[in-house]
Amino acid sequence: MMVLVTYDVNTQDAEGRRRLRQVAKACVNVGQRVQNSVFECKLDPLQFAQLKKHIDGIIDSNKDSVRYYRLGNNWTNRVEHVGVKETYNPEGTLII
Template sequence: MSDERAFYVLAYDISDDRRRLKIARLMESLGERVQESVFEAYLTPRELDRLLRRVERLLESQEDSVRVYRLCGACRGMIRTLGRAQLTPPPGVIIV
């Protein structure tokens, strides 16, 4: 399994406040919140698997949903933002 990081967009719709808070904290530990329930993250396959296993233990599968989108470099380059939105930079990159 590669240790190379890939860019992901993670989004959730969690019906219960307590579960939503726990899942948000998990995602905040590895990614950047860009909307109320949307995160961007650069993750290795191992980090993603671990995150999803932890999220799955918290989910109520009949009530909640989580979506994970992996974006290739070319797709990431075509993301458009409006207003004050900024794309999350890769790890190790500092924007001044």
């Protein structure tokens, strides 16, 4: 299933900036950054549960927020892109 992960981490202190880097790294490991704090992640249910648990262990729920949008398996009909950044196909060939 495709999951959109968005987050807003309070970066007013060094600890917040550390949390921001850790959340971003957790998302980079499983998805594609599509905007600064927005990731598209193609995950199975177990991977999704693991990601949520990992991020829950990083954030300070009194200062930060994370939102998960489950777009499901039919996500291609739910995502539209307009603008300068090229879109990508997470099911396509990955060239490194």
